[in-house]
Amino acid sequence: MADIDTKIRTKTQGGVTDVLVLVSHPMETGQRPDPKDKNKKVPAHYIQKLNFSLNGKEIASTDLGPAVSKDPLIGIKLKGVKPGDKIKVTWSDNQGQSGSGEATAG
Amino acid sequence: MTHLPRRLFLKNTLATAVLVGVGSTGLFRPGWALAAEWPKDAFAAKQLDEAIRAVFGPGPLSPSTAVKLRVPTQAENSAQVQIQVLAEMPDVEAIAVFVEKNPSPLVAHASFAGAQGFFSARMKMGQTSDVVAVVKAGGKLYTAKQNVKVTVGGCGG
Numbered sequence: 001m002a003d004i005d006t007k008i009r010t011k012t013q014g015g016v017t018d019v020l021v022l023v024s025h026p027m028e029t030g031q032r033p034d035p036k037d038k039n040k041k042v043p044a045h046y047i048q049k050l051n052f053s054l055n056g057k058e059i060a061s062t063d064l065g066p067a068v069s070k071d072p073l074i075g076i077k078l079k080g081v082k083p084g085d086k087i088k089v090t091w092s093d094n095q096g097q098s099g100s101g102e103a104t105a106g
Numbered sequence: 107m108t109h110l111p112r113r114l115f116l117k118n119t120l121a122t123a124v125l126v127g128v129g130s131t132g133l134f135r136p137g138w139a140l141a142a143e144w145p146k147d148a149f150a151a152k153q154l155d156e157a158i159r160a161v162f163g164p165g166p167l168s169p170s171t172a173v174k175l176r177v178p179t180q181a182e183n184s185a186q187v188q189i190q191v192l193a194e195m196p197d198v199e200a201i202a203v204f205v206e207k208n209p210s211p212l213v214a215h216a217s218f219a220g221a222q223g224f225f226s227a228r229m230k231m232g233q234t235s236d237v238v239a240v241v242k243a244g245g246k247l248y249t250a251k252q253n254v255k256v257t258v259g260g261c262g263g
Binding site for chain 2: 062
């Protein structure tokens with residue numbers, strides 16, 4: 001499987017940092033019929049866990065279900081982030097794939 | 107006979123590689139163990155009440171205006187419904203989002219250890235339904251809900 005892209009964008013305004021994560025993931029529910037064979041369904045393939053850490057310390061952990069849209073765009077807010085702080089996101093899906101991305105707060 | 111040392115060497119390196127592999131997965135585990143396991147039962151629940159109980163356990167839910175749920179009143183694309191939950195109370199521990207009439211109501215659950223009480227995502231909706239946000243703060247459960255109309259056929263507006 002090709003590597004799945006994990007992009008992170010941060011924006012600090014008034015002491016609050018918005019962290020937005022975009023993972024290019026199919027988020028297949030397991031209920032969609034296979035376009036090639038109508039009797040089959042496309043197997044479920046979705047991110048289950050997506051965790052955020054700030055300078056190596058876990059600050060938020062999310063559990064996602066198949067109802068989250070394709071190419072999930074997940075946002076959280078942080079306070080007291082200093083320029084140069086490292087924000088890391090790690091995720092894993094139901095098929096055992098995982099990925100991560102890192103950004104430096106500006 | 108000349109090949110024997112090579113074979114032995116390969117055998118040994120393979121064995122070491124396997125050991126290292128096992129060791130490193132073992133090393134990765136503690137990082138993941140910090141966060142609870144993915145709540146399989148909660149995502150499998152078919153009813154809204156059942157799903158909320160599976161995530162948060164028993165306890166009264168009180169509707170609160172401090173839970174700001176931002177979703178469109180009408181979804182133009184049911185596969186990409188933007189949702190934002192902002193919890194304005196202190197000590198927010200977790201936020202969960204449910205769509206009452208989805209096959210499995212639980213969409214996502216976020217727990218915080220230092221982050222603000224905010225969660226945003228895009229989600230799929232099967233049909234017109236109430237969207238429910240549940241916030242756990244200071245050991246209590248607060249909720250807000252809004253109806254989102256899904257227009258099948260894509261001619262929303």
